[in-house]
Amino acid sequence: MNILYDERVDGVLPAIDKQQLLQALQARLPDLDILHREEELRPYECDGLSAYRTTPMLVVLPQRVEQVQTLLKVCHERGVPVVARGAGTGLSGGALPLEKGVLLVMARFNKILHIDPAGRYARVQPGVRNLAISQAAAPHDLYYAPDPSSQIACSIGGNVAENAGGVHCLKYGLTVHNLLKVDILTVEGEHMVLGSDALDSPGFDLLALFTGSEGMLGVITEVTVKLLPKPQVARVLLAAFDSVEKAGRAVADIIAEGIIPGGLEMMDNLAIRAAEDFIHAGYPVEAEAILLCELDGVEADVHDDCDRVRAVLQRAGATEIRQAKDEAERVRFWAGRKNAFPAVGRLSPDYYCMDGTIPRRELPGVLKGISALSEEYGLRVANVFHAGDGNMHPLILFDANQPGELDRAEALGGKILELCVKVGGSITGEHGVGREKINQMCAQFNSDELTLFHAVKAAFDPAGTLNPGKNIPTLHRCAEFGAMHVHMGKVPFPELERF
Amino acid sequence: MDAQRLSPLVAQDRDASDALLEQVNQAIQLALPLRIQGANSKAFLGREVAGEVLDTRAHCGIVSYDPTELVITARAGTPLSVLNAALEQAGQMLPCEPPSYNDSGAGDATVGGMVAAGLSGPRRPWSGSVRDFVLGTRVITGLGKHLRFGGEVMKNVAGYDVSRLMAGSFGCLGLITEVSLKVLPRPRLCTSIALEMDSTTALARLAQWGQEPLPISAASHDGRVLRLRLEGGEGSVAAAHDRLGGESIDPAYWRALNEHRLDFFTDGRPLWRLSLPVSTGALNLPGDQLIDWAGAQRWLKSDASASEIRRIVSAAGGHATCYSHGLDDSPFHPLATPLLRYHRQLKAQLDPHGIFNPGRMYAEI
Numbered sequence: 101m102n103i104l105y106d107e108r109v110d111g112v113l114p115a116i117d118k119q120q121l122l123q124a125l126q127a128r129l130p131d132l133d134i135l136h137r138e139e140e141l142r143p144y145e146c147d148g149l150s151a152y153r154t155t156p157m158l159v160v161l162p163q164r165v166e167q168v169q170t171l172l173k174v175c176h177e178r179g180v181p182v183v184a185r186g187a188g189t190g191l192s193g194g195a196l197p198l199e200k201g202v203l204l205v206m207a208r209f210n211k212i213l214h215i216d217p218a219g220r221y222a223r224v225q226p227g228v229r230n231l232a233i234s235q236a237a238a239p240h241d242l243y244y245a246p247d248p249s250s251q252i253a254c255s256i257g258g259n260v261a262e263n264a265g266g267v268h269c270l271k272y273g274l275t276v277h278n279l280l281k282v283d284i285l286t287v288e289g290e291h292m293v294l295g296s297d298a299l300d301s302p303g304f305d306l307l308a309l310f311t312g313s314e315g316m317l318g319v320i321t322e323v324t325v326k327l328l329p330k331p332q333v334a335r336v337l338l339a340a341f342d343s344v345e346k347a348g349r350a351v352a353d354i355i356a357e358g359i360i361p362g363g364l365e366m367m368d369n370l371a372i373r374a375a376e377d378f379i380h381a382g383y384p385v386e387a388e389a390i391l392l393c394e395l396d397g398v399e400a401d402v403h404d405d406c407d408r409v410r411a412v413l414q415r416a417g418a419t420e421i422r423q424a425k426d427e428a429e430r431v432r433f434w435a436g437r438k439n440a441f442p443a444v445g446r447l448s449p450d451y452y453c454m455d456g457t458i459p460r461r462e463l464p465g466v467l468k469g470i471s472a473l474s475e476e477y478g479l480r481v482a483n484v485f486h487a488g489d490g491n492m493h494p495l496i497l498f499d500a501n502q503p504g505e506l507d508r509a510e511a512l513g514g515k516i517l518e519l520c521v522k523v524g525g526s527i528t529g530e531h532g533v534g535r536e537k538i539n540q541m542c543a544q545f546n547s548d549e550l551t552l553f554h555a556v557k558a559a560f561d562p563a564g565t566l567n568p569g570k571n572i573p574t575l576h577r578c579a580e581f582g583a584m585h586v587h588m589g590k591v592p593f594p595e596l597e598r599f
Numbered sequence: 600m601d602a603q604r605l606s607p608l609v610a611q612d613r614d615a616s617d618a619l620l621e622q623v624n625q626a627i628q629l630a631l632p633l634r635i636q637g638a639n640s641k642a643f644l645g646r647e648v649a650g651e652v653l654d655t656r657a658h659c660g661i662v663s664y665d666p667t668e669l670v671i672t673a674r675a676g677t678p679l680s681v682l683n684a685a686l687e688q689a690g691q692m693l694p695c696e697p698p699s700y701n702d703s704g705a706g707d708a709t710v711g712g713m714v715a716a717g718l719s720g721p722r723r724p725w726s727g728s729v730r731d732f733v734l735g736t737r738v739i740t741g742l743g744k745h746l747r748f749g750g751e752v753m754k755n756v757a758g759y760d761v762s763r764l765m766a767g768s769f770g771c772l773g774l775i776t777e778v779s780l781k782v783l784p785r786p787r788l789c790t791s792i793a794l795e796m797d798s799t800t801a802l803a804r805l806a807q808w809g810q811e812p813l814p815i816s817a818a819s820h821d822g823r824v825l826r827l828r829l830e831g832g833e834g835s836v837a838a839a840h841d842r843l844g845g846e847s848i849d850p851a852y853w854r855a856l857n858e859h860r861l862d863f864f865t866d867g868r869p870l871w872r873l874s875l876p877v878s879t880g881a882l883n884l885p886g887d888q889l890i891d892w893a894g895a896q897r898w899l900k901s902d903a904s905a906s907e908i909r910r911i912v913s914a915a916g917g918h919a920t921c922y923s924h925g926l927d928d929s930p931f932h933p934l935a936t937p938l939l940r941y942h943r944q945l946k947a948q949l950d951p952h953g954i955f956n957p958g959r960m961y962a963e964i
Contacts, residue, residue, distance in 0.1 A: 218806040218878040242810060263756045270669075270753060276763065277731050292937050297876040297916040299723065299895050302932035303942055303960070304772070305730055308763035312756045329812040352667035358690055358784035398812060400834020457752040459668055489753035529754035537757070544757050548744040555948040556759050560941060572758060 103535045104154060105198055109577040110569040113200040114179040118157050121180060121202075125160070128174055132167050135159040144203050147185065148250070149193040149536055151452075151506065156183070156197030163208045165285070165321045172289035172319065175202055181565045182287075184315040186227060186258030189250040191453060192534030194262060194314045194570055201568070204319065206257050212236050213322070219297070220327045221280055226257025226320045230264075233325060242327035245272035248530065249438060257320045263312030265530030267363045267437075270488035271396075272328070274530070276311040283322035284310065287561045297324070309556070314532055315567040317560040331396035334362060335406050336430045339418040340387035344368060347389035348463040350416035351487045354393065357412050359405050362396035364488035365437050368467070371444060371482040371495070372436075378443035381436030384420055391418075391487065392437055394430075440484045441495065448480070448497035452509045456520030457491045457529035469519045470494055477512040479505070491529035492520070518543050533571045541571075542578035550575060611681075612660030614674070616737075616745060616776050622653055623774060624743040626954040633954050635770040637676060637709030640700045641716045643924040645769055645931065645959045655711050658776060663751070666691055670734060670751045672779040675711025682710055691782045695729050696720025698857045711775045717767025720857040721817035721828070724877065724892045726783075730766035737777035738765060741950035751779045770956040771964055772949045786816070786830035791852060792845035794825045798890060799881045801825040805893040806878045813839050817853050818893035821863065826852055856891060863889045863898065869926050871899040871908055875917035884911055905929075931960055939963060 107113060122136050135141055136158050145153040162168045175182050181201030188195055188207075197203045209225035212232065216222070217240040222233050230251040234243040247266035248254055254264065260282055263275045272278070281295030295307035310317055341347040347366055354361065367375065369388050376383040383390060391413070395405045406423060413421050424430035436443075445451055458466050467483060474481040480497040494516055498509040517527040517540045527533070527540040541550070553572040557564065626633050632650030636642070659676035666689040673682055679699050686692050698720055699708035714736070719728045735749030738761070749755055749762035765775055796804070801820040808815060814831035826848060829836045855861050864870065868886060875882070877895045882888070886901025901908065905919075905927045912919045918932035934942060939961070946953075946964040958964070 216878070217810055219876055220809055220878075240810060263760070265754050273727065273731065274754065276760070277727055286937070286941075290937050292935070292941070296874075296918065298874040298918065299877070299892065300717075300728065300767075300874050302918050302920070303934050303938060304768050304945065305717075305764055305766060306938075306941070306945075308730060308760050308766075312760055317759075329810055332812050355667045355669060355784075358787065360783060398814065398831065398835035398838065400838060401814075401832030404832050404834060457754050459665075459670075459751055461665065461668060486754075491752075491754045524750060525752050526750055526755040526757050528757050529752070530756060532756050533758070541757060546746075548740075548742070549746045549748065549758075551742070552740055552744075552746060552761065552949070553758050556761070556945070559945040559948040 103193070103538060104152060105569045109580050110574055111564065113181055113198065113568060116157065116178065116180050116200055121178065122158060124174055124178070125158070125171065129167055129170055132171070133161040135161070144185070144188075144197060144205070147188040147190045147193060147195040149191055149196070149534065151500070152193050152196055152535060154197050154199055156203035157199060157201060159203045159205060161205050161208055168204065168319060168321060169285055169289040169291070171202070171204065172285055172287060175565065176288050179563060179565060181568050182319075183567050184261070184319050186255035186261070187229065187253050189254040190258060190262060190532060190534060191455070192528065192532040192536040194532050194534035194567070196535050198568065206320070207255065209257070209321070215240065217242060221297070221324050222327055223322065223324045224256055226260075226323055227255045230254050230256055230259055237327050241330050243330050244325050245278050245328050246275050249441070256323050256325065260311055260320055260323055261313065261315050262530070262532040265491065267365060267486060269486065269491075270364065271360050271362050276308055278326045279307060279311065280324040280326055282307060282310060282320050282324070284318035284320055286318050287563070287566050292318070295324070312532070314534065314571040316557055316571050317566065319566070331362070333399045333402050334394055334396040334430065335402055336392060336394045336424045336433050337406065337409055337413070338383075338422045338424070338433050339391045339393070339413045340384040340420040341389045341391070341417065342387065342419055344389045344467050345464040346417045347391050348460065348487075350391060350413055350418065351460060353412045353416050354409055357408055359395070359408060361393045361409070361488060363392065363394035364486070365392045366390070366485040366487040367437065367440060368483040370480065371440050371484050374443040374447050374482060375436035375440050378446055379436045379439050381432050383436050387419065392433055437484070444482045444495045444497065449499040449501065452496040452498065452513055454492065454494045454496065454513050454516050455528050455531035456517050456525055457489070458520050458523050458525035460487065460490045462523040462525070466492070466519055466523060470516055473512055473515050477508050479509055479512055486529075489529070490525065514540060535570060538569070538573045538577065539581055541573045542581060547575050547578065550578065613657060615658040619653070619655070619658055619774060619776060620739055620743065620745050623739045623954070626651065627741070627743050627952050630952050631954065632957045635715070635774055635956055637712035638701070638706035640706070640708040641712060641718070643922065644716065646928070646962065647925070648956050648959045650957070653774065655709060655774075655776075661685055662777060668751070669782055670779055671782050672751060672777060673710045675709060675776050675778065677710045678707040679710055679713055680707050686782055690785050692785045693732060693780060694722055694726035694783050695732055696722050696857060697729055698859070700858060702858060702860060710778055714766050714775055714778050715768065715770045721819065721853050721891060724895050725816050730763050732781045733762050733766050733778065734781050735779035736762040736765050736775050739774040739776055741773060741952060741955060745776065749779065753781060769959045771946060771960050773955060788831065788833050788836045789850060790829045790836050790840055791848045791850045792827050792829065792840060792843065793848045794827070794843065794845040795823065796825055798822055801890070802880055802894050809877065809893060815839070815893070819856055820890040822888070828853060861889070863887065863900065866900045868900045868902050869921065869923035871901060872920040872922055873897040873899055873912050873917055874920075875912065875915055879915050879917065882911065882915060884908060929961065934961065
């Protein structure tokens with residue numbers, strides 16, 4: 101079953117006359133770039149989840165906040181759904197357009213408005229790329245910590261909407277931990293500031309509520325992020341293990357030693373081989389698992405911590421431990437990990453990246469479960485794991501040209517996410533729900549919890565025209581799929597036909 | 600205040616959620632407001648609530664704690680001291696150092712109250728706030744349901760972040776019954792130092808040091824002396840101490856500052872908390888000031904009017920909270936009009952019968 105918007109279970113959308121809307125927008129916003137021809141619209145039919153495509157009714161490319169404001173007012177008056185989009189790198193279809201909706205592209209808001217070294221913040225427009233912030237702050241020896249793997253392309257507005265993560269979250273937090281304030285426009289086009297230039301603000305923490313709300317509550321027009329002093333040094337250790345269990349225990353042992361690494365990543369054998377083939381990072385291809393442990397901070401502390409971690413890894417039974425000799429080797433060690441997705445992509449015509457999180461202690465059991473599911477569905481799975489924070493990225497290998505393989509990959513992905521929920525984890529750590537995991541939301545939350553989410557939505561967007569169908573499934577959809585509430589494994593899995 | 604209520608027989612580990620749920624459901628049926636309290640240690644903050652007392656303290660105990668997962672889960676009525684003791688035993692801590700304010704004559708502050716108030720201690724600018732460490736909550740809602748949001752994992756972006764919304768909402772959006780918090784290892788070394796300088800110099804230095812990777816984890820200035828806490832490994836702390844100079848002081852200072860036990864706080868004038876952008880220079884306000892959070896939080900003892908204090912603080916990009924109970928009808932900084940409207944709409948959606956601490960934060964919610 102397809103995840104594209106289905107009015108039967110996702111809610112009826114108002115019938116909009118495209119020509120009338122176009123004329124109204126052109127009249128009210130004569131200088132707004134509006135795309136409306138089929139060939140102009142096609143490039144916008146998907147985001148980073150390219151398996152799903154919908155041609156939007158119209159695409160608008162504003163450059164000034166007032167244009168966005170007027171656009172929202174016009175759409176609100178007419179009940180037109182609006183889907184906001186940044187750089188379109190999202191992996192869960194959060195910016196998947198609607199046939200009956202306007203796609204609001206914020207990418208032209210790409211100016212860094214102010215870098216304040218003494219205040220340690222950067223005020224930027226939402227279309228600014230994540231990496232561009234750190235680059236602009238670099239002359240002050242400051243940087244913006246969250247570094248999703250798409251950081252060269254993804255925009256900060258999208259990062260806020262998705263509460264983006266990266267490989268340094270255990271120590272430096274997610275997007276929500278690195279924001280001071282965001283400016284938003286409500287569905288009615290009203291301007292509000294959430295958060296403040298100070299470290300807190302009066303009232304409810306709407307900044308936290310909006311972060312990760314996937315464009316459902318408002319449109320982000322400006323973001324003020326915190327900047328951190330660059331760590332003096334970063335060193336990376338690479339350890340090989342002959343079993344995934346041992347690698348998992350080593351992670352717990354490092355934490356037990358009182359050390360919080362800047363990054364702590366695990367890869368399984370299939371991922372190691374793929375990365376080594378592609379990048380030649382010098383990974384030990386016979387290993388069942390490798391750990392990459394990066395320690396950053398003040399030189400003297402990092403030196404001590406490297407010794408401590410090395411001792412821990414030895415005790416944990418590492419078959420080999422290497423420390424990057426210099427910056428070039430450090431970058432090479434990381435290059436293998438950072439290119440793991442495209443590397444795995446070389447093994448197979450297509451791959452499907454999952455994003456579940458689990459309590460770390462559940463890792464061996466979950467990996468066994470994934471391996472069993474992999475056999476059951478006849479598809480290979482490579483595992484890349486943010487071991488420090490429990491965020492797994494199983495990569496399901498498939499060939500979309502083989503009839504039924506995409507469906508099997510999706511079904512397998514769904515099973516993996518349900519497994520994560522069963523052990524007390526979550527269906528998404530950093531990629532978001534979007535459309536991709538809309539059905540798995542029915543497994544993670546019961547109908548009362550979903551009802552509360554809908555109440556939150558109703559407080560900001562009672563008519564539901566901001567990004568309809570994303571993030572929170574309707575109760576109707578959940579009922580349709582017969583999904584029962586599965587929590588902490590207390591309720592048995594219903595055998596559902598999904599997708 | 601009813602003395603009986605303040606000295607309950609608290610069991611170490613007890614699930615009283617059914618009783619809490621029943622009390623909430625009764626309140627919904629009768630449309631009678633509830634005044635939620637743990638130990639009542641932060642009763643001085645916010646507006647008076649007229650309602651039947653809902654005491655969370657019978658619902659207590661640590662539900663799960665695995666130090667290597669860096670997560671602790673506790674019921675709302677668990678004393679903060681019990682939580683801290685468990686963490687200390689494992690060499691860990693709640694980095695945001697929430698104050699307990701037990702000295703106000705109240706009992707032992709609770710975990711639920713700590714999260715509902717969302718107050719953080721001296722390490723906050725470097726570590727993050729209470730809200731930053733919230734990973735999940737169980738909440739009894741305004742529709743009388745006991746629900747779970749977030750969880751025990753570091754990264755979780757499924758659905759809206761209701762858990763972090765609950766932090767600092769003073770019980771106005773629902774009853775927190777259980778909280779999962781991220782915790783961290785205690786630093787290996789901690790040294791506190793004092794340096795004599797005036798406040799303008801201190802604020803300028805702090806703004807400069809803030810741009811460097813120094814292991815500062817607390818910074819306070821009392822008008823005459825800058826006190827710093829250095830935390831980290833032996834190497835970084837020693838190097839920073841060498842560089843900054845100053846004489847060592849008793850680290851008990853930070854606890855006294857956090858719990859408002861310093862002489863500064865005994866002054867009879869009203870107490871205000873000013874939250875300001877980190878690089879704000881010296882603020883000229885009537886009364887005495889004590890700088891915390893390297894300048895981002897300042898305590899003010901002053902007879903000046905609320906409007907005068909707020910005018911000056913707002914102009915600097917900050918906001919002011921009155922910590923002297925009953926002095927100002929809006930102890931929390933007033934909200935901009937559209938923001939207040941959305942606060943009301945959110946309150947109406949999540950607490951449609953208006954039973955949870957009505958008016959505690961603002962008269963309208």
